[in-house]
Each structure stands twice: as C-alpha cells, then as structure tokens.
C-alpha cells in the first residue's frame with residue numbers, strides 16, 4: 001500500500017512535468033496558429049525579435065520565473081499569460097494522471113490530458129483573437145469520436161468488445177449533434193430577439209467537440225454552465241470598472257452590456273469542470289429530476 005502511494009505521487013509529478021511542457025506548446029500554438037505559422041518549425045523563438053531561444057532559457061515555468069518575465073534577447077516583456085498557461089496545464093495534467101493511477105486505468109488520463117490541451121488552447125486563442133481555429137473545434141470533435149470508440153469507459157460503458165465500442169461511438173456522435181444544434185438554435189433565437197450575432201459559428205463547432213467528449217448531458221451542462229461562468233466573471237469586472245472609472249479619465253477596452261465578448265472561453269471552462277468530476281453530479285441530478293419528467297411526457 002505504501003509502495004502504491006509512492007507511485008501515486010511519482011505519477012502525479014510526471015503529470016506536472018508533462019503538463020508544463022504541453023502548456024509551453026499551447027503558448028507556441030496560441031501565438032503561431034492565428035498568424036498561420038507552423039507550430040513545429042522553426043523551433044522556439046522570441047515573439048518580438050524572432051531570435052531563437054536557447055533550451056536552458058526555454059524551460060517551462062522556471063525560465064519565466066528566473067528571468068522575471070523578461071526576454072534575454074531583447075527588451076520584450078513576456079506576458080504573464082505564458083506562465084499561467086503553463087501552470088494551469090501542468091496542474092490539470094497532474095490531476096488526470098493522478099485520477100488514472102487511482103482508478104488503475106490510463107483511459108481517463110489520456111483522454112483528460114488531450115481534452116484539457118484542446119480546451120486551454122481554445123481559451124487563450126479565443127480571448128486573444130475572438131476566433132476558435134477549426135483544427136481545435138472540428139479536429140477536437142473527430143478526436144472525441146475516435147477516443148469514444150477506443151475507450152468506451154469515456155461514456156461509462158464497461159467492457160471493450162465491439163458492441164460497447166459502437167455504443168460509445170454512437171453516444172459521442174449524439175453528444176456532438178445535440179450539443180451543437182441546441183447552441184445553434186439558442187443563437188438563432190437570440191439573433192431574432194436582440195438583432196445581433198450573439199454566438200459565432202466557432203462556438204457551435206466547439207460545442208460539437210465538447211459533446212463528442214462529454215455526451216449530450218455534458219454539452220447541455222456546458223451551455224448553461226458557460227453562461228453562469230461568464231456572468232460570474234464579467235459582472236464583478238464591470239462593477240470594478242465602474243468603481244475604478246471614478247478615479248481615472250478612461251479605461252482601455254472597458255467591458256459593457258451588448259459588447260462582443262467571446263463565449264468560447266466560458267464554454268471551455270464549464271466543459272473542463274464537467275469532465276473533471278462534475279459529470280457524476282449532473283448525471284445523478286438528470287436521472288433523478290429529468291428522467292421521471294420525460295417518462296411522464298412519454299406515457
């Protein structure tokens with residue numbers, strides 16, 4: 001038992017390490033993909049002067065801390081975002097590695113790490129450019145379908161026979177279609193009512209990806225959870241700006257009602273919360289509350 005616990009800590013540390021490296025790669029993707037540059041070539045270079053970065057100055061988390069966010073080559077101040085992305089990816093990989101070793105199955109570890117990689121990339125790119133690249137939303141949807149076939153436990157199916165695999169693939173496909181169509185219709189009605197685009201096509205495709213990984217319940221949770229996360233983060237920000245605006249003349253890019261705010265990051269946060277453990281509560285709640293209602297309607 002003690003040996004086993006030692007393994008748990010060791011595997012968690014490996015998760016931290018791999019996550020920090022993956023987070024560093026997300027930073028590269030977030031900078032290069034919107035600019036249509038290759039993510040593999042050239043190797044790491046300074047975003048400002050484009051000089052290549054020596055490996056010992058490119059160690060995730062540590063280099064940023066050691067250089068206090070300043071580039072060694074020029075006067076470029078490396079945004080704190082680089083550090084936070086590496087830290088959050090590192091922690092989420094550690095979480096899924098730990099869950100894997102505790103459940104004695106690599107399924108959740110592999111799927112959880114890939115899913116969090118996709119979602120953290122989407123959060124950063126959507127916040128900075130207001131777009132979600134297809135390779136994450138549509139590519140993510142295809143990966144979700146493949147994982148569902150490879151790991152039926154993703155949709156709580158026991159066994160790995162062909163019947164379980166096909167059932168799991170079908171559940172994933174339903175999640176993809178239901179998730180994106182519900183969000184599409186919410187957007188369509190919002191457009192009619194408010195006469196402005198409330199949702200982008202990117203959000204609809206992203207929800208297809210989330211549905212492929214989480215099933216239809218996860219997709220529906222994500223839509224409403226995403227709206228709640230959005231309110232929880234934007235309302236305090238708006239109040240803070242109001243208070244701050246009294247002291248100074250102008251604030252750069254203030255957030256206000258009716259302004260275009262990317263929805264993708266909030267959807268991604270809600271999906272991560274669902275996938276990381278909220279699914280058990282939601283499944284239980286839906287089967288207690290919703291299924292009896294559906295049975296009444298159906299009978």
Ligand SMILES: [Zn+2]
Nearest residue numbers: 046049073074
């Ligand atoms: Zn530089």
